[in-house]
Amino acid sequence: MNSEHSEIITLDNNLKLQLVNVPGGKSALFAVAFHAGSMYEEEFGTGSNDGISHFLEHMFFKGTPTRTSKQVNEEFTRLGADLNAYTSYDHTVYYAKVPTRNLHKAVELWHDLLINRTIDPTEFEAERQVVLQEIQWYEDMPETDTNFNVRKHHFVNTPLEHTILGTQDSISTISIEMMSDYITRFYTLDNAVVTLTGGFDLVLEKQFFTSFFSDPISQPSKKPIYPPGVKLDPQKSGISYHYSTRQKPLTYASLCWTSPGTSSSDFFPLLLLNTYIGNSRTSLLYRKITSKGIASVCRYGFEPLYDVSASSIFFVSPPNKTKGVFQKIIELLLEVKDLEINPQIVSELKEEVWGTYITEIENPTNYGVDLIQKFIKFRHQLLTEEFKERIDQITANDMQEAKDRLLENFYITVYATGTIPQDWTPDFPKNGPW
Template sequence: MIKKYTCQNGVRIVLEKIPTVRSVAIGLWIKTGSINETPDNNGISHFLEHMFFKGTTTRGAREIAESFDSIGGQVNAFTSKEYTCYYAKVLDNHASMALDVLSDMFFNSTFVEEELQKEKNVVYEEIKMYEDTPDDIVHDLLSRAVYENHPLGYPILGTEETLSTFTSETLKQYVHDMYTPDKLVVSIAGNVDESFIKEVEKLFGSYQRSDKARETTGRPSFHQNKLSRKKETEQAHLCLGFEGLHIGHKDVYSLIVMNNVLGGSMSSRLFQEVREQRGLAYSVYSYHSAYQDGGMVTIYSGTGANQLDVLYETIQNTLFQFKKEGITAKELKNSKEQLKGSLMLSLESTNSRMSRNGKNELMLGKHRSLDEIVEQIDQVTEESVFTLTNNIFTDNFSTALISPIEGWKGLK
């Protein structure tokens, strides 16, 4: 049973008590990510996530790390396009300590110059490491092709140029402007009772920050573009992007089933046709990214540059047959059972429950029970998947390619 509580200042707390475990997961979810950035401060959300671990007025960076290591706990964070999350997982008897350290990081990080410079070097190396993984950066290239100058097309890591401009003052101002109470959800899952809500409220329930009106970026438009980069790689990395559905869309479970059948598993159409039947690629898959005001279905595969034409034709032929035939009764049944199985297994993890509840509260403001989700999965039909397939896989798509050679005909 999920308990929801809204503090006087607007901070939302969601708690799911799980008495059968001995752990507690706590997450601070802030509705701020690269979508809230500008070309001048791109990457600041991610850099801020790093700096929250670099020391507070009472704890140094080492002390923050040791406070969790010494009790066998875990602490980490991540940044996405639309939100940032700081989270910890500890034994239930250390829950209060974990909450105290997370709140200290949230409110009292110092962003001192010495740590700032060291962490800039760390993120420079992270950007370089990312550049060495073309099968990752091709997805950023696709986002830029699809969303052009909208912030959804920005890379989460930012660039070396923007990173070099960040100062202690710019970080503090960004926190002041963006880490406001109305944007914060504290999600807890594990072996703690409702009294823990009072502990959270004591730490987070009274702070105030700027509520001045902030300019919005506007709804993202889906664009049809073809972008490529020449890079000395062993393979050509290809991404196709189609317009998908926003978070909370009524057809989202039909889309999840559709994606599962198309490229979400080893038995999927793309995996079987591209890898098993033709041996064209080691890696081939599809996935859906859902945002507040839009979504994208991505197909990725990597192959030798000399096989790029055959790979592209195989993907297009697979999509053509998929649109023409729809899915079979067996595929529908297997996909539904696979989804239910993944859902049930994820419920065994306090981290997964904390994440699910935090994201649902932050992005949707509501929570579905397990029975409600299973019911929605069961309502997916061959017809609903067929309709969605033909609505999504049109000629209006974008292409991104990273390849060791230039001039591939598919980009003309």
């Protein structure tokens, strides 16, 4: 594997610059992340700014005093850029992959957007319609609807209760003033991380970037601003059920539980457990469910955050088989509970985790976004080599203890939509960890 050369710099204005060179690459990824996302949204319950982080993500490319929205789009197009953005619970990321020869032009454009972007009222209203339509689009897809809702119910009364997109009601009432206020609070250089990965000269780019992003800010603060903590009731256990009926021929269901966040020493050992449970063709999910034809789609999901992580198993089944799939998943969780972790299992899982990781990050977009996500989620830089070291250090005992702790207070939320059969709720045996 090509070795990385990296630099992490904190400028006087507190902006974090993370530069990672991949020798020989023809492209470069520029990504900027703000500590801002749905967990930061306030006044939840009144619906007043729910979804503002995602709405703002849509407004980011809408122009500056010297560039209209159309010009911004044209310039990125001319640079051959793969441009995208997403909003998460704890961060919002904007990124563009460009041929290395266009990197400086792209950076100049990013800089203008970061420092000078404007909100034009006409653009704001047009984009509100686009966001409302996007909410509708996601609601039309039972899979995303299921995944949003299972977490919403699981993390009720915590900052993770917010759905990232907001609601039709909340988006309809967000004003330019509310968005400007949100920008002032969160979209500042000292609350951002910039990552550059790809084939470039590290020394030259370091000079270029440092001089380009050294804009003074009026009052450097103690930022970054971290999201409010997620405090769950440690005594909570058992299972809760939620559903909504939709006119779809199949049942879409998900089971969600909480696992330790990136701040926990159990995080890395449990990464191995995630691989053991799903999603590859060596996993329990494949061996026990998908390969047997019990459900054609059965996926493991994992959303790591600093305090907690959300794990889930999603499946699709004909209504008359739904209960049977639930029962198989319960059997699978019981198997995990009784699993004796030995060095052989750990060694195989390490190889798979590492191999999967380097395969995934071959795509420069995945790599750059992964680096910036790790920076946000771990609250410090975590390069590929350190990631490997952390995986290599895990022992069978670490994994066994982390697994046992995970199952000590195991609380499961179940959500289903589509056709909901009668008597659909599974029978969780009393000897389980729930």
